[in-house]
Amino acid sequence: MKISSSKSSLLTGIQTVLRALPSKSTMSIMECILINTNGGKITLTVNNLDLGIETVIDGKIEKSGVVAIDAKLFHDIIRKMPDSDSDITIETDEKFTAVIKCENTVHTKAGRSDDEFPYLPDLDKSDSIVMSQLSLRELIRKTSFSIADISEDTPGQQTMRGELLEINDNTVKMCSLDGHRISMCKMELRESYPDRKVIIPGKSLKELARIINGGAEDDVEIIFTPNHVSFEYGETRVVSRIIEGNFFDVNKMLVGDYETKVKVNKKRLFECLDRSTIYVREGDKKPIILDIKDENIAIKISSANGSMNENVPAEKTGKDILIGFNPRFVIDALNVIDDEEIELDFVNSKAPCFIKKDDMSYVYVVLPVTISGV
Amino acid sequence: MKISSSKSSLLTGIQTVLRALPSKSTMSIMECILINTNGGKITLTVNNLDLGIETVIDGKIEKSGVVAIDAKLFHDIIRKMPDSDSDITIETDEKFTAVIKCENTVHTKAGRSDDEFPYLPDLDKSDSIVMSQLSLRELIRKTSFSIADISEDTPGQQTMRGELLEINDNTVKMCSLDGHRISMCKMELRESYPDRKVIIPGKSLKELARIINGGAEDDVEIIFTPNHVSFEYGETRVVSRIIEGNFFDVNKMLVGDYETKVKVNKKRLFECLDRSTIYVREGDKKPIILDIKDENIAIKISSANGSMNENVPAEKTGKDILIGFNPRFVIDALNVIDDEEIELDFVNSKAPCFIKKDDMSYVYVVLPVTISGV
Numbered sequence: 223m224k225i226s227s228s229k230s231s232l233l234t235g236i237q238t239v240l241r242a243l244p245s246k247s248t249m250s251i252m253e254c255i256l257i258n259t260n261g262g263k264i265t266l267t268v269n270n271l272d273l274g275i276e277t278v279i280d281g282k283i284e285k286s287g288v289v290a291i292d293a294k295l296f297h298d299i300i301r302k303m304p305d306s307d308s309d310i311t312i313e314t315d316e317k318f319t320a321v322i323k324c325e326n327t328v329h330t331k332a333g334r335s336d337d338e339f340p341y342l343p344d345l346d347k348s349d350s351i352v353m354s355q356l357s358l359r360e361l362i363r364k365t366s367f368s369i370a371d372i373s374e375d376t377p378g379q380q381t382m383r384g385e386l387l388e389i390n391d392n393t394v395k396m397c398s399l400d401g402h403r404i405s406m407c408k409m410e411l412r413e414s415y416p417d418r419k420v421i422i423p424g425k426s427l428k429e430l431a432r433i434i435n436g437g438a439e440d441d442v443e444i445i446f447t448p449n450h451v452s453f454e455y456g457e458t459r460v461v462s463r464i465i466e467g468n469f470f471d472v473n474k475m476l477v478g479d480y481e482t483k484v485k486v487n488k489k490r491l492f493e494c495l496d497r498s499t500i501y502v503r504e505g506d507k508k509p510i511i512l513d514i515k516d517e518n519i520a521i522k523i524s525s526a527n528g529s530m531n532e533n534v535p536a537e538k539t540g541k542d543i544l545i546g547f548n549p550r551f552v553i554d555a556l557n558v559i560d561d562e563e564i565e566l567d568f569v570n571s572k573a574p575c576f577i578k579k580d581d582m583s584y585v586y587v588v589l590p591v592t593i594s595g596v
Numbered sequence: 597m598k599i600s601s602s603k604s605s606l607l608t609g610i611q612t613v614l615r616a617l618p619s620k621s622t623m624s625i626m627e628c629i630l631i632n633t634n635g636g637k638i639t640l641t642v643n644n645l646d647l648g649i650e651t652v653i654d655g656k657i658e659k660s661g662v663v664a665i666d667a668k669l670f671h672d673i674i675r676k677m678p679d680s681d682s683d684i685t686i687e688t689d690e691k692f693t694a695v696i697k698c699e700n701t702v703h704t705k706a707g708r709s710d711d712e713f714p715y716l717p718d719l720d721k722s723d724s725i726v727m728s729q730l731s732l733r734e735l736i737r738k739t740s741f742s743i744a745d746i747s748e749d750t751p752g753q754q755t756m757r758g759e760l761l762e763i764n765d766n767t768v769k770m771c772s773l774d775g776h777r778i779s780m781c782k783m784e785l786r787e788s789y790p791d792r793k794v795i796i797p798g799k800s801l802k803e804l805a806r807i808i809n810g811g812a813e814d815d816v817e818i819i820f821t822p823n824h825v826s827f828e829y830g831e832t833r834v835v836s837r838i839i840e841g842n843f844f845d846v847n848k849m850l851v852g853d854y855e856t857k858v859k860v861n862k863k864r865l866f867e868c869l870d871r872s873t874i875y876v877r878e879g880d881k882k883p884i885i886l887d888i889k890d891e892n893i894a895i896k897i898s899s900a901n902g903s904m905n906e907n908v909p910a911e912k913t914g915k916d917i918l919i920g921f922n923p924r925f926v927i928d929a930l931n932v933i934d935d936e937e938i939e940l941d942f943v944n945s946k947a948p949c950f951i952k953k954d955d956m957s958y959v960y961v962v963l964p965v966t967i968s969g970v
Contacts, residue, residue, distance in 0.1 A: 292901070295874065295901060295902065298874040299871075299874060302867075302870060302871040302874065303871070304867065326906050326907045326908070327868070327871065327904065327906045328904065328905050328906065329874075329902060329903070329904045330902055330903045330904070331901070331902035331903075332902065493676075493678065494701070496676060497673075497676040497677070497701065500669060500672040500673060500676065500703075527666070527669060527705070528669065528703060528704055528705035528706065529703070529704045529705075530701065530702065530703045530704075531702050532700050532701045532702065533700045534700070
């Protein structure tokens with residue numbers, strides 16, 4: 223194989239596929255980046271079997287071929303190459319030794335064949351939807367923070383490691399939950415599609431959100447197959463395994479018989495809760511107590527280290543309520559809401575709090591903490 | 597005590613004195629910040645006995661007094677206060693409980709008296725020199741990287757934990773060494789002073805360099821006493837213990853009988869060495885080999901992971917030489933040199949390399965690594 227490409231094209235490509243590099247792996251081939259010239263294009267691939275990414279980069283193919291190289295080292299080599307007008311050339315011999323050259327700099331690095339490399343599966347593209355990259359990134363940003371942090375080896379609730387992606391007619395909905403809270407966000411699609419539900423691992427979604435940089439005008443196609451979901455845009459494919467099983471039926475959990483409704487400035491409440499976290503220490507998780515009366519939320523936290531209280535102006539309808547929360551859970555939700563004013567709905571002090579938009583385009587549900595001796 | 601001050605004044609003051617907060621301490625009082633109103637000024641102090649910092653902040657004293665508060669928590673409280681036009685007030689009662697208020701936010705935090713607090717020593721200011729803050733910061737930046745990383749509890753070479761600050765007539769010189777290399781940097785003072793030598797702990801110098809933000813026009817006074825050195829500017833004092841003992845006599849080590857002199861572009865050499873570090877891994881510290889001929893340095897590194905070679909143009913006088921180094925040691929020196937072109941002087945392949953300025957305003961000495969079987 224002999225190819226040449228600019229440092230910037232190589233770097234952009236490498237940094238995209240590197241997102242699929244496993245933090246630790248049992249097979250050394252998974253720590254490799256595959257460079258191949260099949261189909262007359264220079265394609266880079268990294269695949270850890272749960273998540274695989276492939277992208278095409280610009281460049282010249284002087285001699286077609288394939289080589290797998292340690293991905294981190296290859297990244298370092300390219301990253302530290304001189305910033306030059308000359309292209310970087312990569313040439314391999316029959317033993318897959320790669321010589322990587324730019325100007326006066328010559329790196330020699332042992333590579334491997336593609337014999338053991340897990341190529342991305344060839345997927346049937348008949349079942350797919352299209353949405354903007356911006357919308358997909360926003361859906362992920364607004365829901366992924368409450369994916370349960372449980373390991374793949376934990377028996378039981380494996381579906382909580384992922385998010386539900388649900389298509390209903392012309393709406394797409396994403397939902398995650400972790401035992402303390404639920405996040406749901408919904409958007410309209412430009413077309414209608416058949417109904418569909420799929421659970422995508424949280425890790426895949428988080429890496430995907432880092433790669434898709436496009437805006438509202440840039441589309442991404444999402445392809446569904448029995449075992450995989452693939453996100454494709456330009457000449458990049460992000461293929462993730464899906465999690466089998468049934469996701470919790472959260473629809474019933476997203477509404478309640480509200481006794482109290484409160485309107486409050488989001489930034490004001492966010493900053494107050496953020497201040498309160500000063501008193502939340504590892505191993506001493508003090509709740510924050512909200513005492514909601516007509517035009518005011520009296521917020522209070524007490525710990526061995528000290529205490530804080532603050533009044534936040536609010537507009538309440540319904541009953542007064544006294545309720546406690548882990549402030550971080552409420553902060554996480556406020557952090558991803560873009561509205562200036564938000565609505566908090568309460569059933570009673572032992573039932574969850576609902577932070578939601580009138581049109582139900584988002585709902586965040588946070589369980590309260592029992593407060594004793596207040 | 598009752599004082600009020602703006603959030604920005606308080607933050608600037610706290611962040612200055614916080615540099616003396618020990619990473620871990622045996623006495624809880626050392627984790628406190630002392631606020632006192634002695635002399636009609638609001639003074640903040642943190643002192644870990646090796647390094648103590650005191651600064652005066654703007655504000656109003658409504659009732660004089662003193663209180664010691666957990667420094668990290670106090671920093672968090674002030675940092676997260678609302679950005680407001682109103683001042684923050686700090687009021688303590690007879691039990692040293694502090695109420696810290698701004699707008700609607702009220703923090704209540706137990707404080708302590710100054711009974712056990714180690715106030716900064718009152719130093720005799722008769723023996724001092726003056727230089728610009730910029731010069732002092734530059735002297736530290738250009739030499740502190742080679743202070744030996746040894747603990748205070750290590751018997752023996754305690755002086756290597758610090759840097760030598762030496763005054764000779766109208767020059768100030770700083771010098772550090774760690775067994776592999778020596779760094780020396782020298783500057784002219786505006787006045788002449790009596791000769792003087794003092795060893796200042798590396799940690800004190802590094803923290804000092806972070807605080808003194810002034811330029812060439814802003815002075816700092818350095819006061820010498822038998823056990824301490826104090827850096828004073830504006831209303832801030834940084835007092836450090838000094839290290840007792842005799843520093844290595846490096847003057848003899850800073851010159852040699854050079855057989856080879858090489859002029860090379862600094863950026864070009866720096867980038868090449870930086871690339872070579874790709875092949876330097878923990879536990880496999882491969883040297884970089886410089887093969888210096890008339891108009892070229894052929895640079896080479898080989899490891900189990902691969903190899904690199906590169907030619908860097910240079911201008912050599914004297915003998916050809918083949919010599920090996922730990923690339924990081926050379927990089928550290930190049931990193932702080934501002935000149936575009938540098939001179940490397942060699943005695944032979946077993947003697948140190950000297951990177952120096954003609955006028956001897958800086959000298960970096962790096963020991964070579966034995967290279968076998970090249």
